[in-house]
Amino acid sequence: MSDPILHHYATSPFSEKLRLILGYKKFAWRSVIVPSIMPKPDVMSLTGGYRKTPFLQVGADIYCDTALICDVLEHLQPDPSIYPEPSKGLARTIAQWADGTLFWAAMAHNFSPKGAADMFANAPPEAAKAFAEDRRAMSANMVRLRPGDATGAYKSYLRRLSDMLDDGPFLLGDVPTIADFACYHPLWFTRKRTPSMSGVLQLTPAVVDWMDRMAAIGHGTSEKIDAATAIAQASASVPRTLLTDSTFQDEHGIPLGSTVTIGAESFGPETTEGELIAATRTHYTLRRTDERAGTLHVHFPRIGYILKKTETTT
Template sequence: MDPALLLHHYPTSPFSEKARLILGYKQLAWSSVHVPAVMPKPDVVALTGGYRRTPFLQVGADIYCDTALIADVLEHVQPEPTLYPAHLKGVSRVVAQWADSTLFWASMTYSINPKTAPTLFPDEATAQAFLADRKAMRANMTQLRPQDATSAYRSYLRRVAHMADEHDFLFGAEPCIADFAVYHPLWFTQIRTPAAAGILQATPSLVEWMERMAAIGHGTAAPLTSADAIEVAARAEPMPPGGNLLVDSAFQDDHGIALGSQISITPESFGTESTQGELIAATRTHYSLRRTDPRAGTVHVHFPRIGYVLRKVEAA
């Protein structure tokens, strides 16, 4: 199986680095579509219908949101080397979920500060636009204070270092999904905010593990414009439910919302813009909806079940 994989991302996005490294680990070729770091994002919304977090993966007229779901798709596209070794399926996903949330926010709150701003932003106007954009995305979140985030981040780094003391990777001789999820917020501290990277030096085994992760690389990427990506969607037909790149297809109804209903799907916390459309799948692991855009045509947009809220849209 060799579908055309289009990753919509921007170079300094930590979650994008997670996806890029997974593509590299799988030795996959992919198209690199750069998106803006802040709103407005008209080409993004044309494909996702409202979801604005970065990155997302496009395969024809199918749009896969959230790196947790993207990882599952890439595992299906290229099963080896696996992200989910049989003996680690549970613990690796639990650690990845912790890293994508608790560890990530400790890292971001620690790393983005007045000392690191000059390396993050070319000018004050860009800095203020970014900070205002992210503040709006955190409207429903309680954020750590910088002092508390620093203390927590130090503790988390020591705990991860204990794992790296024992193996080349966190759970053994090969990386798993936990490695990619833990790596990307640390990558942001090390690469994007070098003025804050001294916090990593207290854990040498962790730095060595990061070097091994970075050596995986990003696979083979070719640039593609967002306009061309929209044209790809417009020319394609979305894959049928149960026949796409998501493995499970059995309907699991926890909401009393029937397939075919008009629904909205919204992230639980960060970036709470909704995507609306027709519910075409609600399985153990994911939701899928069908929507139509004037430029992109009919697309299927997919979300992981964990971390997202499904609601029925009542007729006006």
């Protein structure tokens, strides 16, 4: 099996979550840099509509959303585990909170006028405008926190993380779990991309020390390739899922083989259309064909995504 391909860009916080997990598991992986805003024609060839960053490619299988990608990486390289017993359920629950509640509080704090000035300090004014318009379109279905409210919440969440570090170097003990990687990436963004807003981290020194331990994990060994190479690999490959559950779980009255769309519940509402070939306890899989990438299987987590049958007209 070929090395996994991470489609990402350097300043993407969710990409940093995966880069660190790739490093922790000592993967050799390949790197495709994608645009941070639309248009993304090469991304669309592979995902069929999903435009959030990052996504993972293994041959002709495309895995969307870091929650699902983490399961794939765990399957590919089980040791060291990011879901160690006996805290696996707790770690997953904390990670889901971090990828949602913590992340959006951190981002609303980070994107104050000072933070935005940090991000676009060396960019022309039109770059900041284009980014803001792109993210406004992605968050059309969301209620966003105001910066002042977000900062108060962020401080409280940092204190809670600090309390979790009283008895060990990582949030749940002696080794990092998915909880650590998920809680780290929004804080990493505060520290690295919006340094004018990073003073909030200094209120919790234990968290800063933990961040240093997480950063020391590194990103493993990567090789840069271009999008055309990744698309050619997809075209030359046959889909073969790395997800272990396969039992059909019908919650919608939509049989396998139906033409459906799948999209995120809130942020990034763009949908992917294809033939539903799996709907399990944990994930959905669509089969779709692209003129450049060939036949692909595109995988989504069940939690956080909306499945709809495509209405056909005659």
